[in-house]
Amino acid sequence: VGAARGAPLNHALCHDCHLLCRLPEGAHEGECPRCGAALHQRKPRSLERTWAWLIAAALCYLPANLLPIMKVTSLGRAQADTIMSGVVYLLLHGMWPLAVVVFTASVFVPLLKLAILFGLLVSVHRSSRWRPVDRTRLYRITEAIGRWSMVDIFVVTILVALVHLGNLATVEAQTGAVFFGAVVVLTMLAAESFDPRLIWDRCEERPT
Amino acid sequence: MSSDEPHARDEVAEAVVTSRRRPSIVWLIPLVAAVVGAFVAWRTYSDLGPEITISFESAEGIEAGKTPIKYKDVQVGMVEEIGLKDDLTGVVCTARMTKDFEPYLVKGTRFWVARARVAGGQVSGLGTIFSGAYLGVDPVREAGAKTKRKFKGLETPPIVTRDQPGKHFVLHSYRAGNVEVGTPVYFRKIRVGEVVSSELDESGEFVTVQIFVHAPNDQRVSRATRFWNASGVQVEVGAGGVNVNVESLTSLLIGGIAFEKPPGSFGPPAENGALFTLYENHDATRREIYTQKATYVAYFDQSVRGLESGAPVEFRGIQIGEVSDVKLEYRPDSGEFVIPVLIEIEPERIANLGMVDPATRREGLDLLVKRGLRAQLQSGNLLTGQLIVQLDFHKGAKPAEIVWSEPYPELPTVPAPLEEITGSVQRLVKRLETLPLDEVVGSMNEALQAARDALAQGQKTLATASALVGPDSPANSELRRALVEMSDAARSVGLAADQIQQQPDSLLFGKEQKQ
Numbered sequence: 122v123g124a125a126r127g128a129p130l131n132h133a134l135c136h137d138c139h140l141l142c143r144l145p146e147g148a149h150e151g152e153c154p155r156c157g158a159a160l161h162q163r164k165p166r167s168l169e170r171t172w173a174w175l176i177a178a179a180l181c182y183l184p185a186n187l188l189p190i191m192k193v194t195s196l197g198r199a200q201a202d203t204i205m206s207g208v209v210y211l212l213l214h215g216m217w218p219l220a221v222v223v224f225t226a227s228v229f230v231p232l233l234k235l236a237i238l239f240g241l242l243v244s245v246h247r248s249s250r251w252r253p254v255d256r257t258r259l260y261r262i263t264e265a266i267g268r269w270s271m272v273d274i275f276v277v278t279i280l281v282a283l284v285h286l287g288n289l290a291t292v293e294a295q296t297g298a299v300f301f302g303a304v305v306v307l308t309m310l311a312a313e314s315f316d317p318r319l320i321w322d323r324c325e326e327r328p329t
Numbered sequence: 330m331s332s333d334e335p336h337a338r339d340e341v342a343e344a345v346v347t348s349r350r351r352p353s354i355v356w357l358i359p360l361v362a363a364v365v366g367a368f369v370a371w372r373t374y375s376d377l378g379p380e381i382t383i384s385f386e387s388a389e390g391i392e393a394g395k396t397p398i399k400y401k402d403v404q405v406g407m408v409e410e411i412g413l414k415d416d417l418t419g420v421v422c423t424a425r426m427t428k429d430f431e432p433y434l435v436k437g438t439r440f441w442v443a444r445a446r447v448a449g450g451q452v453s454g455l456g457t458i459f460s461g462a463y464l465g466v467d468p469v470r471e472a473g474a475k476t477k478r479k480f481k482g483l484e485t486p487p488i489v490t491r492d493q494p495g496k497h498f499v500l501h502s503y504r505a506g507n508v509e510v511g512t513p514v515y516f517r518k519i520r521v522g523e524v525v526s527s528e529l530d531e532s533g534e535f536v537t538v539q540i541f542v543h544a545p546n547d548q549r550v551s552r553a554t555r556f557w558n559a560s561g562v563q564v565e566v567g568a569g570g571v572n573v574n575v576e577s578l579t580s581l582l583i584g585g586i587a588f589e590k591p592p593g594s595f596g597p598p599a600e601n602g603a604l605f606t607l608y609e610n611h612d613a614t615r616r617e618i619y620t621q622k623a624t625y626v627a628y629f630d631q632s633v634r635g636l637e638s639g640a641p642v643e644f645r646g647i648q649i650g651e652v653s654d655v656k657l658e659y660r661p662d663s664g665e666f667v668i669p670v671l672i673e674i675e676p677e678r679i680a681n682l683g684m685v686d687p688a689t690r691r692e693g694l695d696l697l698v699k700r701g702l703r704a705q706l707q708s709g710n711l712l713t714g715q716l717i718v719q720l721d722f723h724k725g726a727k728p729a730e731i732v733w734s735e736p737y738p739e740l741p742t743v744p745a746p747l748e749e750i751t752g753s754v755q756r757l758v759k760r761l762e763t764l765p766l767d768e769v770v771g772s773m774n775e776a777l778q779a780a781r782d783a784l785a786q787g788q789k790t791l792a793t794a795s796a797l798v799g800p801d802s803p804a805n806s807e808l809r810r811a812l813v814e815m816s817d818a819a820r821s822v823g824l825a826a827d828q829i830q831q832q833p834d835s836l837l838f839g840k841e842q843k844q
Contacts, residue, residue, distance in 0.1 A: 133344065142342040151344025160344050166353050173355040177362035184369050196459045199404075200395060296369060307358070314355075 133160045164316035168242060174311030175238050181303040182231060188297035191277050195290045203297060204228060204273065227273045227301070230266055234308045237263045238315065245319045253324045260317045267309040274302045378406065378426040383440045383464070385482040388420040390444050390462030398424055398440070398464040401492075405430040405466065422482075424464070433468030436475040441465050441483035453486070467491055485510070488523045494544035497525065498599065500556050500586070502536045502607035507560035507584030514540050515559060515587040521546035524586065538607055540586060550588065551596040555614035556607050560584035565612070570710070574611065587611070623674045623690070624653065626737040627704040627718065628667045631744065636706065636716040642672045644720045650674035652718060671737065672704070672718055691733070697722075698731045703743040 189201035398406035514522035522542035709717035729741035
């Protein structure tokens with residue numbers, strides 16, 4: 122739109138000392154001549170890294186939902202719950218607002234993040250020019266809600282620490298919780314490594 | 330701006346370019362995630378045991394995903410699904426067993442729902458009130474048993490599981506009595522086992538009772554062991570009086586089976602699954618010990634009131650058999666009524682008797698009857714008026730012979746003692762009737778006259794005697810005087826004796842004169 126941008130001018134800003142550097146012709150990366158920090162016009166290997174984190178997150182998403190995340194032993198009766206079985210339990214006992222919260226935070230949001238990142242990556246690869254503003258907004262949402270998915274892990278952690286009543290009731294964390302935590306962390310890393318500027322780069326490459 | 334900052338002059342600094350081309354290390358993350366994920370998936374899958382179905386009449390207490398299957402309180406599986414049978418006659422539970430339990434999912438393995446219940450005088454499964462019901466399992470540990478995946482669950486927990494040491498025995502009986510599953514089995518009034526099942530056999534004629542005797546008491550059961558129904562109170566009123574027998578308070582309420590080894594019998598312990606007869610009561614076991622029975626008939630021509638079948642047959646007070654039947658028989662040819670009493674004699678009750686061999690028995694009996702062996706009715710119990718049959722030698726009995734008739738040989742009888750007395754009195758009266766009373770009275774008169782004369786003579790003699798010794802008679806006064814003089818003389822002798830004792834010299838010098 123005529124605005125001055127760093128990439129066509131081959132300029133890059135050092136992240137450490139904030140020195141504006143001009144990159145040599147054809148180069149996208151370099152080192153800051155003043156402080157020696159790595160310079161790059163775009164996040165380096167953004168797509169590759171995002172893909173890696175995203176695939177790792179997707180791989181962890183399956184066991185996170187299939188394996189039980191928590192085992193409650195009450196009066197000699199053990200019950201292991203997966204996330205979905207917990208949601209169903211809440212729903213069956215009339216606590217549907219809570220069920221909605223748990224479902225949104227623990228099942229829907231992680232899945233949504235994975236889907237958004239996947240969509241963004243694909244759109245960048247295909248050099249899509251479709252609604253770059255909306256796509257950027259989606260990315261911002263992904264980044265913002267990432268941390269809220271940790272609610273489940275916090276609940277499990279608190280319960281495990283608090284409920285140690287011997288035979289009366291005991292709560293134990295199960296493998297599912299580990300995978301669920303991994304999903305949250307990996308999607309956050311994936312969102313972090315994605316460079317939204319790529320969305321705009323491609324939008325302008327085509328006409329030129 | 331200083332000179333050592335050339336980029337400041339150019340406004341934009343020249344970046345140093347280094348080429349660096351190798352795959353990003355970030356790819357290790359999805360790799361690790363994939364490996365871990367694959368490992369977890371493999372673990373989960375390989376830990377997945379076999380899936381089995383168990384059918385029950387009702388799913389009371391069973392919850393899908395919550396009811397565990399336990400063996401010795403260790404979880405070996407979990408009910409995952411509960412569904413109805415197609416014909417709605419029951420429920421089918423789908424359960425996932427653990428992998429290490431797989432070898433025991435074979436034919437014969439039993440499942441049941443363990444709940445709190447009261448059976449066989451025992452309370453079990455109280456823990457399930459809090460923890461909820463679970464499925465119990467009794468696995469078969471035989472190698473090579475047929476693998477099975479569909480089981481029919483038991484509606485009640487088995488009384489005996491296979492891990493309990495002991496032996497099963499099968500008892501046959503005409504009636505089940507008070508015997509149910511869980512009924513205790515006693516040995517010397519100590520509980521040593523339980524009834525496992527009680528059902529009719531195929532023909533419907535017998536009740537087959539399966540019992541389990543726990544180790545080590547199962548070694549006490551040998552082939553000779555006798556089992557009897559020890560249910561409730563056993564009251565017997567017999568010739569020996571009233572006999573009340575109770576095995577235990579528990580058996581009074583829920584029945585029981587007792588066993589004992591007959592005295593004197595020994596043998597190796599019975600094998601598992603051995604067949605026995607279940608007797609109706611303790612006495613029946615003793616009766617049945619005498620396998621040989623010789624039946625005789627004895628005809629009595631008097632009242633047999635008080636004689637019942639089952640009354641003892643005794644020889645000198647020792648029971649050697651019993652009365653098996655009492656009938657009334659009319660003999661048209663003689664117009665008489667006779668009472669044939671069938672008696673069963675158990676020769677084995679008599680030690681060292683050659684009678685056990687039927688061939689020699691006949692001769693022996695002939696000899697005994699010749700020596701006076703007779704059957705006789707006797708009062709067994711004065712209180713109840715029961716009669717018994719007594720066999721004994723009667724020396725003065727009329728000679729008789731045993732009649733070897735069919736179907737039973739006939740023993741000669743002698744009348745009962747009461748009848749004997751009556752008979753003697755009658756004979757006495759008859760004798761009295763034939764006595765010559767007139768002669769007796771005549772001779773008695775003569776005797777009386779003679780006696781009267783003798784008395785008169787005696788009177789005279791007495792009168793003479795009294796005249797001789799009467800108070801006024803001269804003989805009397807003479808006698809009195811003589812007595813007085815005799816006493817004087819005695820006194821003088823006494824004085825003289827004293828004098829001599831004090832002064833022995835007075836014998837020579839005379840009495841010393843006092844100064």
